[in-house]
Amino acid sequence: MNIVACIKRVPATETQPKVAADGMGLDHSALEYMLSFYDEIALEEAIRSKEAHGGEVTALTLGPTEASKELRDCLARGADKGRVSLDPACHPREPRTTPTPTAATDTARGAELVFCGRQATDRDNAAVGPMLATMLGWSCVTDVIELHIDGTSATAKRESERGIEHFRFTLPAVITCQKGLNEPRYAGLKGIMAAKKKPIEEAEPMLVESATEVVGVSLPPARPAGRIVGEGPDAVPALLEALRTEAKVL
Amino acid sequence: MSKIIVFVEANASGTANRASLEALGAAKSVGSDVVAVSYGIGGAALDAPKHIALEGESYSPDGTAADLAAIFAEEGATAVFLASTGVGRDVAPRVAALLDAPCFSDVTELSDEGGLVFTRPTLAGKLITRVRASGANGAAVATLRRNCFGAAEDGTTAGAGRPAAADLKAILTEIAAKEGGKLDVSEAPIIVSGGRGLKEPANFKLIEDLAAAFGNAAVGASRAVVDAGWRPHGEQVGQTGKTVAPGLYIAVGISGAIQHVAGMKTSKVIVAINKDPDAPIFKLADYGIVGDALEILPVLTEAVKGAMAGA
CATH class of the missing domain: 3.40.50.1220 (TPP-binding domain)
Structure with missing residues (x-):
């Protein structure tokens, strides 16, 4: 079975972002990057699917050549090959929900299973996985916390406000992965050594124009300063009084 | 002015969920014309000039996306709004792919500046981004974050029944209560x-x-x-x-x-x-x-x- 894990490098979680001089995006000059949190879960599920059903895992990303650093980490954890769909201008043209899944369609067509994180932790848009599936005419279950594959039949569970939703579907399929699906492994020394010999290929994907125009980017307004109402259990009456008369939430 | 299709989903008890009513309220605040499309609320009345109630035995996100895209085309609409719930976030990108439109998730503010402008947090709220649709058809699909918009009031427009699309790929077989x-x-x-x-x-x-x-x-x-x-x-x-x-x-x-x-x-x-x-x-x-x-x-x-x- 051919399996693709779509991954993205994103600004590190602890990043305090700065707005670029033109006010239209993030200042990328001094950013540290990491593999997006949910993409680690997607990669882990891809590797587990290969271990259970055989086949090959391709880690796919869209971005500049530098994104191969995160792909190398995926290879060290157990992916068989990496593929960078080159897009040197990915930052200036953010955000672009349509071009990203379009660029993934070529690689996905050769696979039976595509795993994505539930959302990338930079744009938080949660759109690429289901858009890709719809473009391909495939099944898709999002925010998956449990997955079972039996030949070309599969079942998955996801959590919504309504409860735990159970889905039945057939492959090929796109699965977006939620925390709880698995515990991602770390790369061991053996994996890191093996990764050096694994191939990373560069591809020129079909890049369509973004249908999104950025109007402006800003930092969120600061909350007005609050106050300490007191220390220890003795402060409880003052807190309740403030919640009742000032905040009016009781 | 824009014409907006709003998806109204049911909560566990089979009534319109509050987040959907907030999406409806948001659409009414910026749209000249609103069409509510509901699923699972039994055609109960909504505060919208037009209300289509999808009726089908099985729910699938692809079927609902196909219905919303078809209604978008029939109505000559400019945008599709859904609540930023587990269901809304599941369906919205599929509608966007069918319409060749961008998908804006978790929108917290809306304005009409010669076309809809969507404000949404990125980097988990550390950055605020304002965007608009700029494709050839100008279409946009958005999910609206809860507690950010005033909910639509009780309404009087009962749903006109419409058979739900048979485009079922992943099918919902059960919802287990928490x-x-x-x-x-x-x-x-x-x-x-x-x-x-x-x-x-x-x-x-x-x-x-x-x-x-x-x-x-x-x-x-x-x-x-x-x-x-x-x-x-x-x-x-x-x-x-x-x-x-x-x-x-x-x-x-x-x-x-x-x-x-x-x-x-x-x-x-x-x-x-x-x-x-x-x-x-x-x-x-x-x-x-x-x-x-x-x-x-x-x-x-x-x-x-x-x-x-x-x-």
Whole structure:
């Protein structure tokens, strides 16, 4: 079975972002990057699917050549090959929900299973996985916390406000992965050594124009300063009084 | 002016869910014309000039997406709105792919500036981005974050039935109710969250007791205690958990790491209880108490019980 894990490098979680001089995006000059949190879960599920059903895992990303650093980490954890769909201008043209899944369609067509994180932790848009599936005419279950594959039949569970939703579907399929699906492994020394010999290929994907125009980017307004109402259990009456008369939430 | 299709989904009891009514209210505030498309509310009346009720035996996100795209074309609409719920976020990108339109998730503000402009948080709320659709057809699909828009009032337009699309790929076979019918953090008007300061898992009983004293509160948790296995993933608030904006958020024994703050800082009122007076959470909180959570919680719970009984 051919399996693709779509991954993205994103600004590190602890990043305090700065707005670029033109006010239209993030200042990328001094950013540290990491593999997006949910993409680690997607990669882990891809590797587990290969271990259970055989086949090959391709880690796919869209971005500049530098994104191969995160792909190398995926290879060290157990992916068989990496593929960078080159897009040197990915930052200036953010955000672009349509071009990203379009660029993934070529690689996905050769696979039976595509795993994505539930959302990338930079744009938080949660759109690429289901858009890709719809473009391909495939099944898709999002925010998956449990997955079972039996030949070309599969079942998955996801959590919504309504409860735990159970889905039945057939492959090929796109699965977006939620925390709880698995515990991602770390790369061991053996994996890191093996990764050096694994191939990373560069591809020129079909890049369509973004249908999104950025109007402006800003930092969120600061909350007005609050106050300490007191220390220890003795402060409880003052807190309740403030919640009742000032905040009016009781 | 824009014509907006709004998807109205059902909650577990088969009535229109509040987040959907907020999406409807948002559309009415910027759209000249609104078409509500409902599923699972039995054609119950809505406050919209036109209301189409999808009727089908099986629910599938692809079927609903196909219906919304078809209705979009029939109505000559400019945008499709859904609530930013588990269902809305599942369906919206599929509609966007069918319409060759961008998908804007978790929109917190809307304006009409010669075309709709959508404000949405990125980097878990550390950055605010304003975008508009610029494709050839100008179409946009958006999910709207709850507690950001006024809900539509009770309405009088009953749903005209329409058979749901048969384009079923992934099919919903069952919805298992959550354990004990607990309120989810993403829906609760009040959240009491606990972190490492609780010292051990058993002490979350004190958090549960305080939540129970309010009556309509959910229990939340920091990433640290979820990763340690003290609490289930579904309770985690933060960048890699749920983003919430309740009327009252009480953070107990939570230091205020950037990744937790990202998920709760737009709460209307924030209370922090922490033994470290320099904890970053106090910079964010409207009201703080410095001290040992294990001593403060029982007293606070009794006081809240008293206040609720007197209310």
